[in-house]
Amino acid sequence: MVRLAHDVLDSQLVDRKGRPCGKADGIVLLVGEHGAPRVVALEVGALTLARRLHPRLSRWLARWGRRLGAAAPHAYRIPWSQVRRIDEKEITVDIDAAATPLWSLERWLAERVIDRLPGGA
Amino acid sequence: MALLRVVMIAVLLAAAGCGGSGDATDVRALASWAATTDMVAAAWTQHEVPRRYSLRAVGRARQALTERGRHLDALPAAARARVGEALQRLDRAVAELAEAIERGDRTGAVPIRARLQAEARTLGEVAAGLEARS
Amino acid sequence: MTKVFEVALGIVTSIGGFLEAGSLATSAQAGAEFGFQLLWVIALGTLCLIFLVEMSGRLAAVSHHTIASAMRERFGFNFFVVPLLTVALVSLLTLGAELGGVCMALQLATGVALQWWALPVMVLVWVLLWRGSFGLIEKGVSLLGLVTVAFLVAMFRLHAPLGEVAAGLVPRLPDHDSGRYWFLAVSILGASLTPYLFYFYSSGAIEDHWDKKDLGTNRMVATLGMSFGGILAAAVLVVAAMVFLPRGVRIESYEQVALMLIDAFGHWGFWLFVAAFGIACLGAVLEITLAVAYLVAQGFGWNWGENVKPRDAARFAATYTLALVVAMLPVVAGVDPLRLTNVSMVLSAASLPVATLPFLVLMNDPTYVKGHANGRFGNAVVLVVIVLACVLAVVSLPLELVGG
Numbered sequence: 001m002v003r004l005a006h007d008v009l010d011s012q013l014v015d016r017k018g019r020p021c022g023k024a025d026g027i028v029l030l031v032g033e034h035g036a037p038r039v040v041a042l043e044v045g046a047l048t049l050a051r052r053l054h055p056r057l058s059r060w061l062a063r064w065g066r067r068l069g070a071a072a073p074h075a076y077r078i079p080w081s082q083v084r085r086i087d088e089k090e091i092t093v094d095i096d097a098a099a100t101p102l103w104s105l106e107r108w109l110a111e112r113v114i115d116r117l118p119g120g121a
Numbered sequence: 122m123a124l125l126r127v128v129m130i131a132v133l134l135a136a137a138g139c140g141g142s143g144d145a146t147d148v149r150a151l152a153s154w155a156a157t158t159d160m161v162a163a164a165w166t167q168h169e170v171p172r173r174y175s176l177r178a179v180g181r182a183r184q185a186l187t188e189r190g191r192h193l194d195a196l197p198a199a200a201r202a203r204v205g206e207a208l209q210r211l212d213r214a215v216a217e218l219a220e221a222i223e224r225g226d227r228t229g230a231v232p233i234r235a236r237l238q239a240e241a242r243t244l245g246e247v248a249a250g251l252e253a254r255s
Numbered sequence: 256m257t258k259v260f261e262v263a264l265g266i267v268t269s270i271g272g273f274l275e276a277g278s279l280a281t282s283a284q285a286g287a288e289f290g291f292q293l294l295w296v297i298a299l300g301t302l303c304l305i306f307l308v309e310m311s312g313r314l315a316a317v318s319h320h321t322i323a324s325a326m327r328e329r330f331g332f333n334f335f336v337v338p339l340l341t342v343a344l345v346s347l348l349t350l351g352a353e354l355g356g357v358c359m360a361l362q363l364a365t366g367v368a369l370q371w372w373a374l375p376v377m378v379l380v381w382v383l384l385w386r387g388s389f390g391l392i393e394k395g396v397s398l399l400g401l402v403t404v405a406f407l408v409a410m411f412r413l414h415a416p417l418g419e420v421a422a423g424l425v426p427r428l429p430d431h432d433s434g435r436y437w438f439l440a441v442s443i444l445g446a447s448l449t450p451y452l453f454y455f456y457s458s459g460a461i462e463d464h465w466d467k468k469d470l471g472t473n474r475m476v477a478t479l480g481m482s483f484g485g486i487l488a489a490a491v492l493v494v495a496a497m498v499f500l501p502r503g504v505r506i507e508s509y510e511q512v513a514l515m516l517i518d519a520f521g522h523w524g525f526w527l528f529v530a531a532f533g534i535a536c537l538g539a540v541l542e543i544t545l546a547v548a549y550l551v552a553q554g555f556g557w558n559w560g561e562n563v564k565p566r567d568a569a570r571f572a573a574t575y576t577l578a579l580v581v582a583m584l585p586v587v588a589g590v591d592p593l594r595l596t597n598v599s600m601v602l603s604a605a606s607l608p609v610a611t612l613p614f615l616v617l618m619n620d621p622t623y624v625k626g627h628a629n630g631r632f633g634n635a636v637v638l639v640v641i642v643l644a645c646v647l648a649v650v651s652l653p654l655e656l657v658g659g
Contacts, residue, residue, distance in 0.1 A: 173366025
């Protein structure tokens, strides 16, 4: 048995290479034809967090964030089928974080800023 | 809202409280800076602190004396007169100390110390008198 | 043998890490104005800190969570955002005070105005963080920080009246200037209990891969290290009481504090003070900068760690860089470092309930600490001290700002 709010929401996520790749900021449920909700995905990103604080904050962040291009805030969904393991410390998901938008800000900072400074790599 | 009200009341109480006791505190601070310059003078004449530090410390003391010296209007007349005179003598002594340090004249700085100590004592006495009254 | 060495090193680390601008300035002010009367506040703050630091290490060793990540997981993001912002803001302010302290030490040494030191100091700190490892920073700075033992030596060289000193450990009401007395009391509590200290400690425990085997070490390091740190702060107070009180000098600027070791050490005194003050503040700067970056990275689940190359923890590295720049702004703007220190210490006291109460809940939650939950005594001490600190802060901060 998995208790969604207790064991999943706000837990640390790590990808298949063991890299921390955000927290389970949101959980996406789908209500089927017969009214039984089913977990379909985990949602990760600043837009999800902002929506939890206030929906208007999320819309505002999305509008202004677009200017950032590649590093814009997002709400990325990891399908529930990719969840491999849930334990006390973290949730392991079968993705390569660096290939997803989860890594966009990290990649942007690494390539645009850190590589241009001495001793960063 | 309740917290805000508590803070507001605390601020008002504080503002009211400061008007009463601030005067003695200001005179205490003047005495403290007089004593500080004497400490700096002592350390400098005995080669215990570098010249540039001494200049800065004395400069800081002068600045503090000027700032604090502006808030004496609320003092009782007798005390205000006594503090005003002490402050004038103190200003002269501190200025001379600064010049002596600038020149590197340690022997010239030694006699200034007695004057600094005298003003620190005078100011301390006035502050004690004001504190005893309040 | 390695265990003994590990414990010894841990203790040395916490001594070097304890004394910084905040406790140095507040202890010196307290001694100069009230003699030994406020010593009990240092004792109380140190006792509470021992408990908080021990808890922080225990949480990390048992649950493999830092305080920040456990807090977010347990209470959810919408709650976590409050302690996150509070601790981050208070820490940035404290960081500003410590950076001001490093620049002030350089001004004392060279006579060159402290604003000119802001940029070089920032670059030095940044390079240390950028290139250095956690161990290098923790151990290197702490070993240098042992120069702060000079305050303890000074206390004995001045033949402090130990009977009167001991009497200062008994709590009492002030005999004059009660507003000022309580303001200094809360500043001392804020300086002993700055939240970054125990938030940082749990991150360090994770960086050093602690587990249940380390619980004994943790208890020893927390108790002995923080006690020695507290003794150093007490020594500063005692020396200030013996040097400044008889002369009627009240501490309003660091230029005055700089004279404090001359009676004990002669011409060495000034330079010992400058070295101790500068190094202690530099150590605190490194710790707080990292603490802010840890807090943010752990709160959002980024990869973090001082042992990781900046490129592999880009957001983490960017956060500490930004924290340094933001915290330096008040120093560059010419805010008096001592004033900044005083205000940030009171604010850190005021923020304690937000920073520690959720932490206390975690430490009593078997989901996280299993069979290693807090005892009643630990809970009670922390609860009483932080409530006291917060109430005093809320009452006395307006007093100080209005300029009483």
